[in-house]
Amino acid sequence: MAPDHRSPKDIGEHARELHRKGIDATNSGHPVRGARLLRAALRLLDRPAPADGTLVARVLSTLGGVEVVLGNSDHGFELLDAAEEMPLAPGDRGALRQQRGLALILVGRMTDALACFDEAIPLLRRSGEPVALARALLNRALLHQTAGRVRLALADLDACAEIARAHGAVDGLPRTLAKALQGRGQAKVLTGDIPGALRDFSAAAEVYAEHGEGMLAPLAVDKGRALLAAGLPSEAAAELDLALARFPRLRMDQEHAEAELTRARAALAAGDLAGARRWAGRARRRFRRRGNDTWAEVAALTLLRADFTAGGRMKPVAVDAAELATRLTRLGLRNDAETAKLLAARANIAHAEPDAARAALEDRALPGGPLANRLLRYLARAELAWSTGDRRTTLAQARAGLKALEAYRNGFGSLDLRTGVASLGRDLAKTGLTAAWATGSPEVVFRWLERSRAQAFGIQQVHRPDGETADAVAELRQLAGEIRAAELDGTSAAEARRRCTELERRIRARGWEAEGAALQVSRATYRGVREELSKRDSVLIGFLADKDRFRAMVIDGRRASLLDLGDATVVSEALMRLQSDLNAVCGRTLPPALERVIRASVRRQVGVLAQELITPLLPELGDADVVVVPTGVLSIVPWGLLGPLRGRPVTVAPSPSAWLALSTAPAPETSDHAAVLAVAGPGLEHAASEAGRVAKVYPRAEVLAGNDATIEATSKALAEYDSVHLAAHGHHEQENVLFSRLDLADGPLMAYDVQLLESVPAHVVLSACDIGQAVVRPGDEILGFTAALLYSGSRTVISSVARVDDGAVVQVMESYHRALARGTVPARALADATCGEVLMPLVCFGR
Known part of the structure; x- marks a missing residue:
């Protein structure tokens, strides 16, 4: 190497600049580049000429921390030791202690790390170094948060953010502010404020996009954790997969391992036990390679949870979970230790060891602990009571x-x-x-x-999206038009489809940030439902799933029964085949032999469903109208096609409370004096004829067809009319149900749009396609276009759970509306109109 003839002062200035750039690169999420710059700075300072000892110590400590980030832990701590051996001022000593504390966090030595930050923060306050003080507060907050001390974490984060805002012009503080916002979001996940957490993450992302693009991947991991806490494992997995694709080039080993562990939890929540074990195993191996035994133990907890969920030998799970709880407690991870202890209790219950389970459940719940642990404690106590025959306590704990x-x-x-x-x-x-x-x-x-x-x-609907969301929705509509045009031309629209997926994710994410109203949920009473059923001469069937069989609760105004029904697997298979057959035969001219085979299959599957679900109930039904409260896959049963129910009014409701609320709300006018809107969408051969024939039934009717059937005109009409008939192509989006849609002249009207309307028609008919389908989440929570109308206040929605022949449906719909105009209730009008149609899977939803 050629001799460097610069003065010590110039060399020192160059080293300071390299040090600053190294910190900047590392904090921006590029530690490999940061280490390279810091090593160059250290080489400049390692010369015979006198060097600035303080600067040498700072470069040594910063490089030591970065080496730990990169997985070179032993070398990193050697550099930190060397820095602390140098004579330093109190402020510089504080900066070194906070740097060592951060390195200790990365190797899982949380108690030692907290001691370092507790020493560093007073020193940094006295020395007046805002950047180092803000970072020390930020990192101590992380320790408090990990240990479940959320109040202390939030106090440090607020102090950090205040410093960062007050000294915003100082290099590095915008990123520190973003990290404080990110940390606040992490803490809010623990307190259950998911919308608030997601808003903080969005604010942090805006800063990172400008000042630290490499930090967007760790931020996505935190967002994934928030979505898991909200019960959305598939959405969490999507966020995590995007982050995991970026980590290899970022060389953030600790964050990479945390992402793998969170991905394991998402797989576990989704029921993918093999995936959970695979991701958790990867994470544990990566933590161990880094020497981070603390996080390796957290990964072991996820592996044990997968073993418990899989069933099998519970005794080893109980023993391992109890031992793991002890180790996690020693490491200061109180929330994780509580999870392990509760897991041990549940495994002991499953292993018929109630005394061991009872002992594990004697501890009080941690104050301020995560909701997941509180729910797990209630569940374990309920299971323990059930195992000992104490039904009252079982019900009390579950309640x-x-x-x-x-x-x-x-x-x-x-x-x-x-x-x-x-x-x-x-x-x-x-x-x-x-x-x-x-x-x-x-x-x-x-x-x-x-x-x-x-x-x-x-729970009350929340309306009015922000301007950014409105712009994204507008772009989404435009792209939908481009995609439709490409389909008609037989050309590709890959880029438009990719952009649509991105916009849908963005719109959903903005919606997640909305706060709700803390309303008292009003539930129907047993007596209230029975009185309303008596008034309407109706009987309610509430279906339940229990392991491998369906069950039913049947109640009316006079009596109530509990009955066991058919095999769940048989029903599910028959239902899937039936839906496939109905879709195959819909509106197509098939070879006669094939059509006979499909129609025979339809009759066979309908017969199986009737035998398994309805025939055992017939003595309880009499000749009353029927209200069905389905569960799981039963949400897509075309009830009117089942022999025992053909010609009988059947209404499908999400719950008894929903049915009672809809039934007792003021009824819209259904006579021939009613104001009715009929809309004909594009691409349906018979839509205009259908809309016209429906309109002729009512003297006060309006038709939107052709270029008049726009999104704006239809949305406006939906808020003005009590009754609307929509003859338009529908698309049920299984993977993103909020964007299930109807095709109109200038683009799609989406379920998302319906949720934003201030009011909706009391009565809606969706006569085409399979827009009556829904995604059914746990708790029989439903999402889809029909569900969006019901959530928004529609009392009755007529729609189909499989494809509809748009030619055959015209006469059915005219007959239906003529009955309505005579004052017939919707369920009866639909039963009469479809009685002679063996392939018409229309359903009356609501009331």
Whole structure:
């Protein structure tokens, strides 16, 4: 190397600049580049000429921390030791202690790290170094948060953010502010404020996009954790997969391992046990390679949870979980230790060791602990009571857990989150329903059906999106038009489709940030439902799933029964085949032999469903009208096609409460004097004819067809008319149900749009396609276009659970509306209109 003839002062200035750039690169999420710059700075300072000892110590400590980030832990701590051996001023000593504290966090030595930060922060306050003080507060907050001390974490984060805002011009503080916002979001996840957490993450992302693009990947991991806490494992997995694709080039080994562990939890929540084990195993190996035994133990907890969920030998799980709880307690991870202890209790219950389980449950719940642990404690106590034959305590513990979940749900403004969060109480609801059924009391079963079914219907809608969301929706509509045009031309629209997926994710994410209203959910009473059923000469069938069989609660104004029904697997297979057959034969001219085969299959599957689900109930039904409260796959049964129900009015409701609320609301006018709107969408051969024939039934009718059937005109009409008939192509989006849609002249009208309307028609007909389908989440929370109308206030929605022949449906719809105009109730009008149509899977939803 050629000799460097620069003065020591110039060399020092160059080293300081390299040090600054190294810190900047590392904090921007590029530690490999940061280490390279810091090593160059250290080489400049390692010369015979006198060097600035303080600067050498700072470069040594910063490089030591970065080496730990990169997985070179032993070398990193050697550099930190060397830095601390140098004579330093108190402020510089504080900076070194906070740097060592950060390195200790990365290797899982949390107690030692906290001691370092507790020493560093007073020194840094006295020395007046805002950047180092803000970072020390930020990192101590992380330690408090990890240990479950959320109040202390938030206090440090607020102090950090205040410093960062006050000294915003100082290099590095914008990123520190972003990290404080990110940390606040992490803490809010622990307190259950998911919308608030997501807003903080969005604010942090805006800063990172400008000042630290490499930090967007760790931020996505935190967002994934928040979505898991909201019961959306698939959405969490999507965020995590995007982050995991970026980590290899960022060389953030600790964050990479945390992302793998969070991905394991998402797989576990989704029921993918093999995936959970695979991701958790990867994370544990990566933590161990880094020497981070603390996080390796947290990964071991996820592996044990997967083993418990898989069933099998529970005794080893109980023993391992109890031992792991002890180790996690020693490491200061109180929340994780509590999870392990509760897991040990549940495994002991499953292993028929109630005394061991009782001992594990004697500890009080941690104050301020995460909701997941509180729900797990209620569940374990309910299971323990059930195992000892104490039904009353079983029901009380399950009820208390669901009440806590209800309070949590009320904080969500997003329908997506409100329906997703029910998954957190899935096992509690199942335990409560099982215990309720064992009482043999229809009234007790009714109350539990109410507690565990479609709770999102009891929470007020949140309207009005922000401007950014409105712009994204507008772009989404435009792209949908481009995609449709490309389909008609037979060309590709890959880029438009990619952009649509991105916009849908963005719109959903903005919706997740909306706060809810803490409203008291009003539930129907057993007596109230029976009185209304008596008035309407109706009988209610509440279906339940219990392991491998369906069950039914049947109640009317005079009596109530609990009955066991058919095999769940047989029903599911028949239903899937039936839907496939109906879609195959819909509106097509098939070879006669093939059509005969499909029609025979339709009759066979309909017969199986009737035999398994309805025939055992016939003595209880008499000749009354029927209200069905389905569960799971039963949400797509075309009830009117089943022999025992053909020609009988059948209404499908999400829950008894939803049915009673809709039934007792003021009824819209259904006579021939009613004001009715008929809309004909594009691409349906008979849509204009259908709309015209429907309009002729009513003197006060308006038709929107051709270029007049726009999104704006239809949306405006939806807020003005009591009754609307929509003859338009529908698309049920299984993977993103908020964007299920109807095709109109200038683009799609989406379920998302319906949720934003201030008012909707009391009566809506969706006569085409399979827009009556829904995604059914745990707790029988439903999402889809039909569900969006019901959530928004429509009393009755007529739609199909399989494809509809748009030629055959014209006469059916005219007959239906003529009956309505005579004052016939919707369910009866639909039953009469479809009675002679063996392939017309229209269903009356609501009331």
